[in-house]
Amino acid sequence: MSLGESERVRVPKAAELVAMRLRKSIVEGELTDGDLLPTEAMLTERYGISRPTLREALRILESEALIEVRRGSRAGAVVRPPKGEVAARYAGFLLEYRGATLSDVFTAAASIESQCVSALAANRTEEDLAALREALARETSAGSMEESLAAQNEFHGLVIQRTGNITMVALAEMVRHVIDRATTKALEREGRSERQSEARHKSDQTHRKLIALLEASDADGASELWERHVRETSRYLEKVLDSQAVLDLFD
Structure with missing residues (x-):
């Protein structure tokens, strides 16, 4: 014109x-x-x-x-200030509209969170380590499966928050919220099954290993461990959940 x-x-x-x-x-x-x-x-x-x-x-x-x-x-x-879960819900609509699956979300999470963990290992403080140790203690002392899952989700969130990069934290929290909904759905479906118990125990062990790698400032080791952990969680949920559709998590 x-x-x-x-x-x-x-x-x-x-x-x-x-x-x-x-x-x-x-x-x-x-x-x-x-x-x-x-x-x-x-x-x-x-x-x-x-x-x-x-x-x-x-x-x-x-x-x-x-x-x-x-x-x-x-x-x-x-x-009510902006919240990650609101952004995650709208992102869920967009992902579903574009045909994204839960596997897509986990692939993105593995990439984003492994970078968060690498940055945390390189710059972690004693305060960061103390906060993660306290979160791990809440995991291991949880009485019920629901409490254990909530504590493990809290640990993941804390790892992301302690990264310090505001943009990375916001993106990771949004993706993490979708994953937290998926793990909650899986627990609702399976209850206290042997498979659930094994998954919770293995997750606790991984979180303990991560803290050790952060203490050693091993950025590569921490990143590799966390990416593997996220991908293993994805494979577990594929076996448990009926649907891989992102939007189904928000019903």
Whole structure:
């Protein structure tokens, strides 16, 4: 199109502009988890908009899971910062639409998490090691299979968080959430079976070996161990779960 030809530019609706401003306040930390947004009267006056326009803006933020709108005696909009599980659910829709399988997710996780582990081994602190030892202790002392699985998922999450690279952590957490749903589904399906018990025991052993490699700052060894561990988990779930469809995990 040459200059001078008509070009239509979409002007954002007032509700979208208000949602954008409130969203910015949330993601930049000006509004924090649990904060109550000002009243409708205050917000309509602040932004010079009508109540229907404000309510449309709040519906936008609610659909993005950035606020929780309460009704009744405790009515109001409560701030909920961005969460990995929300991103993971939407990613699940996209992955399912594109025909991705759980195996695809594990392949990505093996690559991402092994890099996280390698970086952690190279830069780990005594504080990192202490946090992982405490998480491992919670694993080994878990009384039920459900508690054991929750503790092992916590260990994986902690390994990722301790990497320190914000972008890598965000990507890994999103993928990890999908995997956590898969392991939970597997436990629901099998219960306290011999295969489940063996898998939990082997996972505990791997986590113990990882800590030893991190203590030795063995980046290559830690990366290889973790990639193998993630791929073995994938093979185990292929035997247990009826479906390899990602979206089925979010039913």
